[in-house]
Amino acid sequence: MEISKNTVLISVSRGVSIAPLVVFRVFFGALTLFSTIRFMVNGWVHEMYIKPTFFFPYLGFEWIKPLGGDLMYIPFILCIIGSIGIILGLFYRFNAALFFTAFTYIELLDKTNYLNHYYAVSLISFLMYFLPAHRYFSLDVRFKFTRQIELIPRYFVLILQFQIALIYFYAGCAKINEDWLFKAEPLKTWLQAFRDLPFIGNWMASPWLAYLFSWFGCFYDLTIPFFLFFAKTRKIAYFFVVIFHILTWVLFPIGVFPWVMIVLTSIYFSESFHAKIIGFKPTQSVDQFQNAKSFLPLFLCFFACIQLAIPWRYLAYPKGVFWHEEGFRFSWRVMLMQKEGVATFYIVDRNSNKSIEINNLNYLTPIQIDQMSTQPDMIVQFAHYLGQQFKDTTLIFGQEHVHLSNPKVEAEVYVSLNGRPHQLMVSRKYDLTKENYNLKHRRWIEPFRD
């Protein structure tokens, strides 16, 4: 027992070439630079962070507020500066921290814009801050801000490999469900939309292809990190990585995500591969490596454990995570469902019991409405916001003046999940201003009937 423990410790902390870490740094910085610029060029800063008058904050992060108007471009510019600093390895620690802070700030503003790969970028940039990825092939070394090193303890590479493996593996686990495997939904719905393609259109509209993609996708996600990890299977595995992600890029509007994965999985490649890219010629032998005492490995271990645990939060809630979405986010549930909803809100005068139907467009952007209409935590947040808007207001309709002191806010929400007929998700039985926004199970969500 003692021996194997030691063997593991030695194996993860032995000295390895810094080359993979350095190449990863450049690739990662290039990706974040590209995707930040793309985001700005597409006009999404305005669309998603300047135009909305109301934002959906994450629980506990309500204090994070958008900068007013065009000032919202500042965090994006900081992301660009940080990315360039990461690529060049110039003031690396500062720029890694800068990128992480600016990027995470943006992501925390509005959960409407939550994407798993944004979460991944936040996590990886957080890790990058702690990794000595600037100690070779960098301006920090060139300008002698720091000393060049050639060898690093292996766990610095392992933690990145672990992070990427985790994304795949949990994405695979999430696919082990009835809809995905035995109904091939939502892929069946998404693929049939390509029915007009020449030659392959009929296949795209055929259920068997959806089943093939579903099962292959699940198998791929569960196993690809292992196939990438072992040298013997690495080449063929990477071939599949490229094919798989390009296929998803062609078929679905998932932006830069496929490229993120294609590029970042290169962390699994051999040291010699990375050495070639940056012309790394070691002068030290790995035996000379001296591991400095540090709390960092312990911290990284702690980080890994949290990462392992977070996706299982959903087990703390009643069944039906796709329906109530409690414990849904931050769990690598990618491309798993097609949810369409219609959410209608009512401001109800407690005296007359008469109501005002809300036109959501008066308060939210189309993207926000689209996301909110199927996600209960956003529904209750919006209801609270409406409650504040109508509290202590006097409304004038022709001759009639009505004072609303503390009106009820009710919602009627219908949602269709993975091609099923729509069903009631929230009924007007509840005054949502009375329902708190917290981590407890939301009893006002109507149960899902399959």
Added chain:
Amino acid sequence: MKRIGILIITIGSLLISCKEKDKGTETNTSFDQAQILEQLATNYIVPGYDSLHVSLLDLKSSWNTFLTNSTDENLARVQANWKRSYIHFDRMKMFEFGPAMNVGLAAALGTFPSDTAQIESNIVAENVNLQTATNIDAVGFNALDYLLFNKNKLNAIKSDVKTKNYVAKLMDKMFNEVELTKNDWKQYKSTFVKGTGSSSTSPFALFINAYCKDFELLKNAKIGFPNGTQSLGVPLYEYLEAKYAGIGKIVLIENAKALHAVFNGNGYNNSSGIGLRAYLDALSKSDLANTIDERLNYLHKHPESWSGSIRENIEMNQQKVTDYYAYIQATTVFLKTDMTGAFGVLITYQDNDGD
């Protein structure tokens, strides 16, 4: 060896599950979205814009006749052409994408209620730019409704030059906007019929979204607002459409009929063809198709049975109108969740990892 074993098991179970699933569902894989778009463009949209264009031309020429000879008879002709054009417009305004969207046709022609004070000040001021956002409720069919059907304006349109000029200006603007849209469609048609797929920028997705939007507009603007859904049940008659001419009910029915016809794939002149209904059938969702068909049918059949205008119906029996509104609302859910869900059409235009 182990891995090969897993692979065989995977593919094996895959084939079994495919077989089991395919028994009950007869999906028609050879059905193409392009058929819907082709039929829609050729048999509905192009002839529809032609009809709207022609009737607006008639409106203009009848106005010119009225200018030279301001008789009640000639005014009646203008009014009849206005009404005919309005009906054509309500059969066409659901296509607010591509050329119509570039022009902003639906808002330019169909905004109501109109701002009569703004109209009056525009008349006095002359030479105002009618393209501005502030003038959106001083133009279009409802501005003409105020000028042509309001008994208090009868003298003005017969004798006041500034009023006459304003009417002509409004008609020219509407005609030009429709003409531009109609002409743009000549080029856009080929893009449109090839624009299949589910991406949010594909014409098919644009069409589905515009269709749902127009449906919601019918619900909110034509019925909901005047019936008091957003005012604690207090009816707001000033929000009624075409209230001077009193044809709000007629255009409501025509709008609903058009949405029904397009769903079923009917042409502008009622020829039958392939529409959204057929697509749902091909996806083996005939139950849903039947439900929507039935509901869309009720939406125009029910107000046809009402005697009197929308206003009179709200005054006599508000609950009946409220029930009708609730029926439209429930139909919206079928269109916006079940139907768009079945088509896999995306309504957001940004990246999405599907969650």
